[in-house]
Amino acid sequence: MSEQYEAVFAQYDTDGDGQLTVDEVTAAIAGMFPAAEVNDLSGIVKALFVEYDTDQDGLLSVAEFVPLAKNLPELGTGD
Incomplete structure (x- = not known):
């Protein structure tokens, strides 16, 4: 797994438990959009979990996060 994705994962894993x-x-996701553009992110986040939470435990591991990050470069891997 790429170190850059692990670093981005760690940035968002605010409690440091290894799961998002x-x-x-x-x-x-809120950091990607100005507040005026997106009032309710719950539908977007729910769709992301349906697609990327492959073990369906309600959390994203690093392994589940990497495909998401690759498909959403706005998550910060470029900075």
Whole structure:
């Protein structure tokens, strides 16, 4: 796994437990859009979890996050 994706994952894993919660992913996505553009991120985040939470535990591991990050370069791997 690429170190750059692990670093981005760690940035969003605010409690440091090695998993991204719905709230952590919501905060990450919220940082991508001005508040005026997106009032309710719950539908977007729910869709992301349906697609990327492959073990369906309600959390994203690093392995589940990497494909998401590759498809959403706005998550910050370029900076």
